[in-house]
Amino acid sequence: MAEAVTEARSSQIVVMKFGGTSVAGPDEIKRAARRIVAAREAGKSVVAVLSARGKTTDELVEMAREISERPDPREMDMLLSTGERISCALCAMAINDLGHRAISLTGSQAGIVTDSSHTKARIIDVKADRIKAALGEGSVVLVAGFQGVSTDSRDVTTLGRGGSDTTAVALAAALGAEVCEVYTDVAGVFSADPRIVSDARKLPVVSFEEMLEMAASGAKVLQLRAVEYARNHGIPIHCRSSADDGVGTLVVSEDETMERPLVTAVTHSTDEARVTLTGVPDEPGVAGRIFTALAGANVNVDVIIQNEPVSHSEGADLSFTVERDDLAVAKDTIEALDTGVGIEQNDKIGKVSIVGAGMRSHPGVAAKVFSTLGDHKINIEMISTSPIKISCVIAADSVPVAVEALHKAFGLGADAVREEEPTGEHRPRVTN
Amino acid sequence: MAEAVTEARSSQIVVMKFGGTSVAGPDEIKRAARRIVAAREAGKSVVAVLSARGKTTDELVEMAREISERPDPREMDMLLSTGERISCALCAMAINDLGHRAISLTGSQAGIVTDSSHTKARIIDVKADRIKAALGEGSVVLVAGFQGVSTDSRDVTTLGRGGSDTTAVALAAALGAEVCEVYTDVAGVFSADPRIVSDARKLPVVSFEEMLEMAASGAKVLQLRAVEYARNHGIPIHCRSSADDGVGTLVVSEDETMERPLVTAVTHSTDEARVTLTGVPDEPGVAGRIFTALAGANVNVDVIIQNEPVSHSEGADLSFTVERDDLAVAKDTIEALDTGVGIEQNDKIGKVSIVGAGMRSHPGVAAKVFSTLGDHKINIEMISTSPIKISCVIAADSVPVAVEALHKAFGLGADAVREEEPTGEHRPRVTN
Numbered sequence: 001m002a003e004a005v006t007e008a009r010s011s012q013i014v015v016m017k018f019g020g021t022s023v024a025g026p027d028e029i030k031r032a033a034r035r036i037v038a039a040r041e042a043g044k045s046v047v048a049v050l051s052a053r054g055k056t057t058d059e060l061v062e063m064a065r066e067i068s069e070r071p072d073p074r075e076m077d078m079l080l081s082t083g084e085r086i087s088c089a090l091c092a093m094a095i096n097d098l099g100h101r102a103i104s105l106t107g108s109q110a111g112i113v114t115d116s117s118h119t120k121a122r123i124i125d126v127k128a129d130r131i132k133a134a135l136g137e138g139s140v141v142l143v144a145g146f147q148g149v150s151t152d153s154r155d156v157t158t159l160g161r162g163g164s165d166t167t168a169v170a171l172a173a174a175l176g177a178e179v180c181e182v183y184t185d186v187a188g189v190f191s192a193d194p195r196i197v198s199d200a201r202k203l204p205v206v207s208f209e210e211m212l213e214m215a216a217s218g219a220k221v222l223q224l225r226a227v228e229y230a231r232n233h234g235i236p237i238h239c240r241s242s243a244d245d246g247v248g249t250l251v252v253s254e255d256e257t258m259e260r261p262l263v264t265a266v267t268h269s270t271d272e273a274r275v276t277l278t279g280v281p282d283e284p285g286v287a288g289r290i291f292t293a294l295a296g297a298n299v300n301v302d303v304i305i306q307n308e309p310v311s312h313s314e315g316a317d318l319s320f321t322v323e324r325d326d327l328a329v330a331k332d333t334i335e336a337l338d339t340g341v342g343i344e345q346n347d348k349i350g351k352v353s354i355v356g357a358g359m360r361s362h363p364g365v366a367a368k369v370f371s372t373l374g375d376h377k378i379n380i381e382m383i384s385t386s387p388i389k390i391s392c393v394i395a396a397d398s399v400p401v402a403v404e405a406l407h408k409a410f411g412l413g414a415d416a417v418r419e420e421e422p423t424g425e426h427r428p429r430v431t432n
Numbered sequence: 433m434a435e436a437v438t439e440a441r442s443s444q445i446v447v448m449k450f451g452g453t454s455v456a457g458p459d460e461i462k463r464a465a466r467r468i469v470a471a472r473e474a475g476k477s478v479v480a481v482l483s484a485r486g487k488t489t490d491e492l493v494e495m496a497r498e499i500s501e502r503p504d505p506r507e508m509d510m511l512l513s514t515g516e517r518i519s520c521a522l523c524a525m526a527i528n529d530l531g532h533r534a535i536s537l538t539g540s541q542a543g544i545v546t547d548s549s550h551t552k553a554r555i556i557d558v559k560a561d562r563i564k565a566a567l568g569e570g571s572v573v574l575v576a577g578f579q580g581v582s583t584d585s586r587d588v589t590t591l592g593r594g595g596s597d598t599t600a601v602a603l604a605a606a607l608g609a610e611v612c613e614v615y616t617d618v619a620g621v622f623s624a625d626p627r628i629v630s631d632a633r634k635l636p637v638v639s640f641e642e643m644l645e646m647a648a649s650g651a652k653v654l655q656l657r658a659v660e661y662a663r664n665h666g667i668p669i670h671c672r673s674s675a676d677d678g679v680g681t682l683v684v685s686e687d688e689t690m691e692r693p694l695v696t697a698v699t700h701s702t703d704e705a706r707v708t709l710t711g712v713p714d715e716p717g718v719a720g721r722i723f724t725a726l727a728g729a730n731v732n733v734d735v736i737i738q739n740e741p742v743s744h745s746e747g748a749d750l751s752f753t754v755e756r757d758d759l760a761v762a763k764d765t766i767e768a769l770d771t772g773v774g775i776e777q778n779d780k781i782g783k784v785s786i787v788g789a790g791m792r793s794h795p796g797v798a799a800k801v802f803s804t805l806g807d808h809k810i811n812i813e814m815i816s817t818s819p820i821k822i823s824c825v826i827a828a829d830s831v832p833v834a835v836e837a838l839h840k841a842f843g844l845g846a847d848a849v850r851e852e853e854p855t856g857e858h859r860p861r862v863t864n
Contacts, residue, residue, distance in 0.1 A: 090496065
């Protein structure tokens with residue numbers, strides 16, 4: 001009985017999120033408005049989360065740089081939060097012109113409550129009363145993505161790049177929405193980057209766990225934190241193209257994906273750099289101090305390997321990868337610790353990964369990855385694995401060849417026979 | 433004693449308002465920041481109200497027009513309010529870089545409470561607690577002008593064009609500020625438009641009543657509503673150039689202006705149109721219905737004259753002037769009343785006015801105006817007077833000659849000997 005009530009409630013509300021390219025100009029905004037109205041006319045209560053238009057955020061960042069080399073984070077948030085508000089107000093006008101009532105809300109008005117970490121705030125609560133009241137009156141509600149209001153100082157905060165995905169998922173969870181639809185300029189989640197692999201295939205269904213590994217290893221279509229939030233709250237995400245009515249990709253919990261493909265996708269990144277520390281003293285606590293300091297400086301460390309020292313006196317070698325943009329900060333941070341270790345760097349590295357929930361129960365996948373790369377004379381410099389992912393750090397200029405080779409080796413192409421073609425259950429159950 | 437307390441409090445806070453051209457680019461914003469910091473370093477508590485940068489508001493309006501022919505007013509306000517927020521965030525960054533703490537506040541955060549008349553809201557309360565707390569901590573407070581939050585629906589509202597002047601004066605009143613400084617791209621209030629009259633003189637002091645008449649009759653330097661608000665709350669306004677340290681113009685209550693010049697300034701407008709209604713039935717209530725309908729359509733009627741009918745059966749002629757932009761609405765409104773009156777229009781008219789507090793006690797000023805215009809073969813079509821103002825409606829293309837002639841006839845030029853040169857009392861008592 002409780003389940004039936006939940007079902008009735010959740011079948012009514014849909015959250016639709018439109019990215020920057022999907023609201024870039026007046027035509028795109030009108031197109032988004034028509035899509036929202038179609039959902040409304042199909043009987044849904046619609047909350048739409050919008051990003052800033054096209055290059056707006058970049059332009060605002062540039063304005064700040066013209067004023068200050070180190071803009072105050074609180075003021076940066078006040079500045080950047082205007083972009084999404086502009087999108088929402090314009091889209092509300094377009095929906096009103098289509099004969100439906102729409103209101104735009106700022107993150108604060110929508111009840112998105114965050115901590116006070118300006119420019120990278122985390123959502124800690126969603127007070128959706130005002131949204132619920134507007135939906136109850138039959139209005140479409142447009143919410144400015146990427147932003148909230150801090151709980152202690154009532155200041156405007158932003159969630160960091162891509163934060164509008166997280167806004168949308170958080171609202172879907174708070175409202176008990178049936179699905180969070182994410183509209184972008186790509187048709188869904190692919191088995192590899194179609195710009196590199198010509199026969200890359202759009203995936204009908206991906207599990208949260210796979211999507212998390214893919215987002216963490218280079219797939220750009222969804223923000224990592226949004227996927228995490230969706231998994232924790234059991235909110236299905238439906239990635240779709242804002243330009244057409246294609247079926248898109250559904251991101252759901254693993255028990256809904258039916259089949260466990262061995263390998264689902266090949267992802268890659270070329271935005272990485274490697275730091276090698278030489279002569280790290282073989283005594284407890286040194287590595288701990290180094291990684292604690294890096295975390296304090298907000299540097300995300302990805303793959304780490306340590307070579308055992310040949311003798312106690314020589315010390316060990318320790319290598320790790322970071323985002324290339326963080327390389328300078330990482331070096332400065334380690335030098336400031338004054339541990340006496342040598343620091344070498346290589347900013348010409350990349351990473352190729354394979355992700356698949358079926359790997360858990362199939363040994364031998366790693367061996368196939370290594371032999372495939374070996375057949376193409378690609379040297380593997382570092383390896384990192386999870387139960388459903390294998391990542392190899394390789395030379396940056398080898399990345400395209402590695403992606404193509406792995407995609408082919410694991411039979412992921414559009415011509416390959418796949419078991420997990422969408423069943424009725426996985427077809428989009430919402431608008432269009 | 434109460435007076436001494438007021439004096440002590442009011443000597444501490446200054447409100448500085450910067451117009452759009454004064455924050456147009458990064459250099460202008462940094463200049464405004466330096467001026468604010470100079471006041472802060474002189475020991476003042478500073479609240480600065482900023483307009484949107486240069487053409488920002490026009491660009492936002494254009495974005496709305498691309499979406500909708502009749503943008504929803506609520507959404508228009510959400511859209512337009514972003515411009516001032518951008519200015520404030522950027523200026524706060526610049527002040528922080530100068531070593532002072534500054535925070536920007538939206539109109540809502542600053543406690544500017546308005547009614548719900550979107551795009552032309554009126555301030556009904558200022559809840560300045562948050563500003564006072566920030567000033568108490570030694571921060572400079574930057575407030576987004578032109579906007580507030582509606583008391584009933586907590587929506588973003590805007591105050592109409594030029595509304596930032598009103599924001600500044602309202603804050604000055606609520607905070608008990610000693611003065612409201614208004615920085616623009618002109619040096620102050622002039623005896624006539626310097627683009628028409630080469631020897632127009634900057635006025636050191638103007639009374640609220642004179643400034644009201646001047647703003648109502650074409651002077652653009654201050655918004656009418658802001659002057660009204662300042663008069664009602666006794667807040668001196670100091671008009672200054674943001675580009676230099678000139679002494680500017682002080683707008684104060686009449687008992688502080690010491691002298692009552694016969695004529696203070698010549699103002700003009702060429703944005704007007706005349707409507708003539710013919711055959712208006714000579715029965716009670718017809719004119720009342722017409723002007724009630726015009727007021728309901730938000731048309732400001734300026735000068736009105738009625739010719740007595742020769743006989744009861746002919747009906748009267750009734751002429752009035754409106755802003756040229758309102759002409760079409762005015763005609764539509766009257767036609768919709770279906771009173772059977774004839775409607776003629778003339779959109780090539782202008783208005784020239786002389787304003788001066790001394791007129792009250794000096795008869796004969798009107799005669800001099802009429803003879804001066806007559807000497808220049810300028811036909812006066814309509815006349816409107818107040819105790820301190822005489823306005824003449826004339827052909828639009830006669831306006832420049834009329835302004836020059838009247839300015840000369842009343843001896844307002846820079847070379848003229850004037851009695852009311854600034855005394856020590858009237859010199860700016862505030863920053864720098």
